[in-house]
Amino acid sequence: MILKEIESSDGVLEVVDARCPNELRCIKLEDKIEELGKPFWIIINKVDLVPKEFADRCKKFLKRESNAVDVIHVSSKKFYGFWILRRSLKNYFKDTDKKVKLVLIGYPNVGKSSLINMLAQYTAASTAPVPGHTKGKQWIRISGKIVLSDTPGIIPREYASKDWAKILFPRDVEESALILLEKIEKAEGSNFKELYGFDPKADEDTLVKIAQRFGYLKKGGEPDTHRASQKILSDWNSCRLTAWWL
Ligand SMILES: Nc1nc2c(ncn2[C@@H]2O[C@H](COP(=O)(O)OP(=O)(O)OP(=O)(O)O)[C@@H](O)[C@H]2O)c(=O)[nH]1
Ligand SMILES: [Mg+2]
Numbered sequence: 001m002i003l004k005e006i007e008s009s010d011g012v013l014e015v016v017d018a019r020c021p022n023e024l025r026c027i028k029l030e031d032k033i034e035e036l037g038k039p040f041w042i043i044i045n046k047v048d049l050v051p052k053e054f055a056d057r058c059k060k061f062l063k064r065e066s067n068a069v070d071v072i073h074v075s076s077k078k079f080y081g082f083w084i085l086r087r088s089l090k091n092y093f094k095d096t097d098k099k100v101k102l103v104l105i106g107y108p109n110v111g112k113s114s115l116i117n118m119l120a121q122y123t124a125a126s127t128a129p130v131p132g133h134t135k136g137k138q139w140i141r142i143s144g145k146i147v148l149s150d151t152p153g154i155i156p157r158e159y160a161s162k163d164w165a166k167i168l169f170p171r172d173v174e175e176s177a178l179i180l181l182e183k184i185e186k187a188e189g190s191n192f193k194e195l196y197g198f199d200p201k202a203d204e205d206t207l208v209k210i211a212q213r214f215g216y217l218k219k220g221g222e223p224d225t226h227r228a229s230q231k232i233l234s235d236w237n238s239c240r241l242t243a244w245w246l
Contacts, residue, residue: 012040015106045111076114105153112152177229190243
């Protein structure tokens with residue numbers, strides 16, 4: 001499904017989360033994109049959630065380690081990055097006469113929809129359907145000839161590493177929360193202590209402490225670690241909880 005979208009495009013915007021940009025890129029898919037002969041950009045979204053020094057270091061790292069045409073910082077929340085992205089795209093396609101159709105892809109929760117909304121706001125007056133495509137599909141006009149599909153491609157579970165498959169597509173929330181906690185425990189920095197009142201540690205006791213702190217108790221007063229796990233995952237997904245690592 002996602003491969004079809006990529007195949008019928010002229011280029012791909014791969015969105016990653018600034019909190020852990022290298023772990024949330026999909027190298028397997030990048031290789032496929034290259035095999036198909038398409039250019040791709042890595043878009044580091046949510047840069048407002050990490051220190052600037054860290055974001056800059058990630059950008060340098062990804063420029064060196066990947067075959068992306070360019071690596072761009074954006075924050076869909078702060079409306080940052082549109083013009084830099086547009087300049088990079090225009091520059092790459094400057095010798096092309098025909099229309100350029102781009103597709104945006106990324107794992108769940110990296111901010112694909114937010115980013116599309118941000119881009120659409122810059123170009124609100126100029127979104128237009130392109131003939132010959134599924135009815136209802138809208139194209140966001142980035143420049144005169146460059147358009148982006150407003151329907152992002154979600155990278156499926158099969159492409160994710162074992163850890164991220166469990167965090168992003170959770171089945172057993174306690175297990176998922178502990179895997180995320182382990183990453184946060186080893187992170188370069190985080191606001192975990194500010195949010196929960198103690199240092200992050202990937203163990204059952206942390207879930208118990210969170211349950212007690214927020215009053216998540218089962219009948220009989222036993223701490224509800226299931227709800228505590230849901231809280232950690234939801235704070236991470238809603239970006240209240242931040243932590244960063246390469
Ligand atoms: N701080 C911050 N939060 C962001 C930014 N972009 C997105 N978010 C938040 O990240 C969460 C996920 O954003 P979405 O745009 O829904 O992500 P998505 O990739 O479309 O997610 P799925 O549709 O589930 O695949 C939401 O809580 C957003 O508010 C950003 O630049 N900065
Ligand atoms: Mg979405």
